[in-house]
Amino acid sequence: MAEGTAKKQDAGADTQDLTDGFHLIIDALKLNGLNTIYGVPGIPITDFGRMAQAEGIRVLSFRHEQNAGYAAAIAGFLTKKPGVCLTVSAPGFLNGLTALAHATTNCFPMILISGSSEREIVDLQQGDYEEMDQLAIAKPLCKAAYRVLHAQDIGIGIARAIRSAVSGRPGGVYLDLPAKLFGQVMNAEAGKKSLVKVIDAAPAQIPAPDAIKRALDVLKGAKRPLIILGKGAAYAQADDAIRQFVEKSGVPFLPMSMAKGLLPDTHPQCAGAARSTVLKDSDVVMMIGARLNWLLSHGKGKTWGDAPKKFIQVDIEPKEMDSNVEIVAPVVGDIGSCVAALLNAMGSKWGVPPAEWTNAVKAKREENVAKMAPRLMNNNVPMDYHGALGVLRTIVKERPDAILVNEGANTLDLARGIIDMYKPRKRLDVGTWGIMGIGMGQAIAAAVETGKPVLAVEGDSAFGFSGMEVETICRYNLPVCIVIFNNNGIYRGTDVNKASSDPATTVFVVGARYDKMMEAFGGVGVNATSPDELKRAVNAAMDSGKPTLINAVIDPAAGSESGRIGNLNPQSALKKK
Numbered sequence: 001m002a003e004g005t006a007k008k009q010d011a012g013a014d015t016q017d018l019t020d021g022f023h024l025i026i027d028a029l030k031l032n033g034l035n036t037i038y039g040v041p042g043i044p045i046t047d048f049g050r051m052a053q054a055e056g057i058r059v060l061s062f063r064h065e066q067n068a069g070y071a072a073a074i075a076g077f078l079t080k081k082p083g084v085c086l087t088v089s090a091p092g093f094l095n096g097l098t099a100l101a102h103a104t105t106n107c108f109p110m111i112l113i114s115g116s117s118e119r120e121i122v123d124l125q126q127g128d129y130e131e132m133d134q135l136a137i138a139k140p141l142c143k144a145a146y147r148v149l150h151a152q153d154i155g156i157g158i159a160r161a162i163r164s165a166v167s168g169r170p171g172g173v174y175l176d177l178p179a180k181l182f183g184q185v186m187n188a189e190a191g192k193k194s195l196v197k198v199i200d201a202a203p204a205q206i207p208a209p210d211a212i213k214r215a216l217d218v219l220k221g222a223k224r225p226l227i228i229l230g231k232g233a234a235y236a237q238a239d240d241a242i243r244q245f246v247e248k249s250g251v252p253f254l255p256m257s258m259a260k261g262l263l264p265d266t267h268p269q270c271a272g273a274a275r276s277t278v279l280k281d282s283d284v285v286m287m288i289g290a291r292l293n294w295l296l297s298h299g300k301g302k303t304w305g306d307a308p309k310k311f312i313q314v315d316i317e318p319k320e321m322d323s324n325v326e327i328v329a330p331v332v333g334d335i336g337s338c339v340a341a342l343l344n345a346m347g348s349k350w351g352v353p354p355a356e357w358t359n360a361v362k363a364k365r366e367e368n369v370a371k372m373a374p375r376l377m378n379n380n381v382p383m384d385y386h387g388a389l390g391v392l393r394t395i396v397k398e399r400p401d402a403i404l405v406n407e408g409a410n411t412l413d414l415a416r417g418i419i420d421m422y423k424p425r426k427r428l429d430v431g432t433w434g435i436m437g438i439g440m441g442q443a444i445a446a447a448v449e450t451g452k453p454v455l456a457v458e459g460d461s462a463f464g465f466s467g468m469e470v471e472t473i474c475r476y477n478l479p480v481c482i483v484i485f486n487n488n489g490i491y492r493g494t495d496v497n498k499a500s501s502d503p504a505t506t507v508f509v510v511g512a513r514y515d516k517m518m519e520a521f522g523g524v525g526v527n528a529t530s531p532d533e534l535k536r537a538v539n540a541a542m543d544s545g546k547p548t549l550i551n552a553v554i555d556p557a558a559g560s561e562s563g564r565i566g567n568l569n570p571q572s573a574l575k576k577k
């Protein structure tokens, strides 16, 4: 009997090998190398999860679909294969939908598979169990949405979902599987034939030679060039070519948050510590897998200074060009192919940028690094952000293979600036939307997909959005060390409500002990009040690989409103008037 098939006795004497929707979905996923599912069980997908596990798929059960979805999204970023999230109908689907929208926004390939109720009842709005027209709701939030009604279409449905997620600009795909589909039976042989192994799911997109020449001409003419590497460049897994290109060009580079480590932050050309200078003073900027969105002030305004600028953009999405400012040299293609073509066309006589510029960038960078150094070595109790992050910075330097997950406001902005990264795709964070709540989902997927130890540096508020997943981390015994920067609240723990006895909207229970949460599930909990205690606890956790949560007590007055983006608060516009 073929794998994944059920033998059924006909009423007559002859027997026929049959398969069903359950097994066809499992076989289709496995055939395409999708061997991990992140989800939450329930009607109508409980048995599917059990069967998938029995058939060798790793099925990780979460406590909330949103966290499973964030896990799937980041699995997509890390592996270039769609991360799969599995949910029940209506409420489970909606819980997973935030993560699907997040994946689409961040250009991560992901497939949200949700069970759904009876089509006939949903469409007549007759009030089925968890009734909802999920396909219609998912559509505006993802790249593509499909529904499979018949077992013989499962192979095609999953193939379409995979292609849509990973080809071109990657993103989220919704796959709607009505309850009835799972139990549909069909001939096993015909079922096997109906499955599709997707060939070349993300075909190379070769840039036009003219576009390459135009880009290099602009770059060559620059007096003060800058390369900005974004998370699309990290996603592309063209690490060697990118490094060669940057080094051969001699151009200072600025990594966006999740592109840190593509080249080490300590690389002589890294301009991370001279960010405002290079954005303001550069005359030609080449973006590789980075968008000119709010994170880069849309390519204009004070951040970019008065000097006229020319932009070169390397991206797989043609519509991205000119989205915010004019792009004088668009290079459309996949980053691996584009960077290879650039390298090739540079030839052997490529000159480096004027020393006046590269020396100015270097001087600014050294000045800023020197200014920061003493603050990172402070031993204040209670700890401030710099004292605590100084310790974590050294730990990451000593353990460059570890994956850093990071969310919060001050906890995010300061950690991003202070903790140097040394290898590609080791820094995972809040992404394009600045989402709180990605932490535990990302930590779990990072551990599962890479097998490397994970250090999650979390604001106390940020952690709260996905905190219950510490049970998941303990249940699967994952090598995750969570450090909570506990400043008693959002941005600061010092706000006072003068109008009533209710606490202010941004403060939490004073002196909370998040470490006890971890102990409740058999993990290691530590309360750390000094940089020394923090260092010892993190090192012990990283050495042992035991699930650990460290409650790092941070001075509640140390942070600032909204971290580095306080200027985006509407109130700050009023104050300026």
Ligand code: ADP
Pocket (backbone or CB within 6 Å): 105, 106, 107, 169, 170, 229, 230, 231, 232, 233, 235, 236, 256, 257, 258, 259, 288, 289, 290, 291, 292, 293, 295, 314, 315, 316, 317, 320, 333, 334, 335, 336, 431, 432
């Ligand atoms: P960051 O937030 O790091 O600045 P963004 O998410 O804004 O990065 O931009 C990533 C860009 O990378 C997107 O415009 C996306 O189309 C592009 N991209 C993603 N993968 C590839 C790839 N393989 N080749 C080319 N471009 C890619």
Ligand code: TPW
Pocket (backbone or CB within 6 Å): 407, 408, 409, 410, 411, 412, 433, 434, 435, 436, 437, 458, 459, 460, 461, 462, 463, 485, 487, 489, 490, 491, 492, 559, 563
């Ligand atoms: C899904 C708004 C941005 S940052 C933040 C919130 C609630 C928490 C900051 O406090 P934290 O960090 O984590 O304790 P720190 O070090 O400054 O004290 N809901 C979502 N996403 C966002 N971004 C918010 C709310 C927000």
Ligand code: MG
Pocket (backbone or CB within 6 Å): 459, 460, 461, 485, 486, 487, 488, 489, 490, 491, 492
């Ligand atoms: Mg906080």
